[in-house]
Amino acid sequence: MKLSLLLIFLLFCIGFYGLCVGKTVIKSVFNLIIAQTALLLLFFQLAYTPNASPPILDHGTTGLWVDPYPQALMITTIVIGASITSLALMFSIKIYHHYGTLTWKKFMHKD
Amino acid sequence: MIPIEEMMIPIFIGILIALAIAINLTNNHLTDVFLLSGFSLLAAFCYVLYQAPDVSLAEVAVGSAILPLIVIISISKHRSFVVLNLLPQNCTMELEALTLLQEFCDRYRLQLVLVSDLALDDVEFKVFRKRNIDLIIESHEYDICTFTGVTTSLMMNRLESRIQSYDHFEMKEIKEGEFIV
Structure with missing residues (x-):
């Protein structure tokens, strides 16, 4: 439990670090996806109960289910993350046509 | 006794961390796209271990099929x-x-x-x-x-x-x- 939380935090840190120092725009977008996945895993980890079955009716006989509310939220997050990614990639095409490059260092120093 | 799913979760998150580091270290965007697709597939397997099969289905469809398609199209748009x-x-x-x-x-x-x-x-x-x-x-x-x-x-x-x-x-x-x- 605590080990999983620590690893999820590490994954989020990798994503955030790559978002800040990534070389190109596309690499930053990829790291945004990584950070988003870490967020999803964190929600599942917090809602996880051992020996529970998936929240489907008449699946298990134990009567112990995982909380379905965070899962419903996380499906929304996946869809919104996909649309955010496609929006960012569209901006990257605009940046390429305006500056001729996708490297952060190159077009940050231009006018 | 600890169930086997709970023991497998940290291992799979460790593989996810390794893939995230690999995405940051490569220099080729095409390799990045394939690594990201594998990353999403492994993340979907993690969701199954967390007893969330519906989210896993959505992640497989969106994360490892549609997103790489969008990324490849947008990379090849640079004319x-x-x-x-x-x-x-x-x-x-x-x-x-x-x-x-x-x-x-x-x-x-x-x-x-x-x-x-x-x-x-x-x-x-x-x-x-x-x-x-x-x-x-x-x-x-x-x-x-x-x-x-x-x-x-x-x-x-x-x-x-x-x-x-x-x-x-x-x-x-x-x-x-x-x-x-």
Whole structure:
């Protein structure tokens, strides 16, 4: 439990670090996806109960289910993350046509 | 007793961390796309271990099928292809190289923009002074023509596989951010 939380935090840190120092725009977008996945895993980890079955009716006989509310939220997050990614990639095409490059260092120093 | 799912979760998150580091270390965008697809697939398996099969289905559909498609389309949308021509004029090699490049650009629907060394004084070049150059063709030795390009571009991989059938052309790759001159 605590080990999983620590690893999820590490994954989020990798994503955030790559978002800040990534070389190109596309690499930053990829790291945004990584950070988003870490967020999803964190929600599942917090809602996880051992020996529970998936929240489907008449699946298990134990009567112990995982909380379905965070899962419903996380499906929304996946869809919104996909649309955010496609929006960012569209901006990257605009940046390429305006500056001729996708490297952060190159077009940050231009006018 | 700890259930086996709970023991497998930290292992799979460890593999996810390794893939995330690999995405940050590579220099090729195409490799990044494949690594990201595998990352999403493993994340979907983690969601199954967390007893969330519906989210896992959504993640497989969106994360490992639709997103790589969008990324590949948007990478190949970067259209114009600027070539700096440093070959000596009126040699037979120049004609051959330019024909090859024109064929290449027609095939992938790029717009070939040729910039030669003499055009540095040109009016048009003064307007667009800081032009980003995708490819440089030059010849240091007799009979060998060198194509120099950046490794992060998708076009370079395609061009390299095209060039390999010619024996007097060679491909030279540099990393993004390096300077030649």
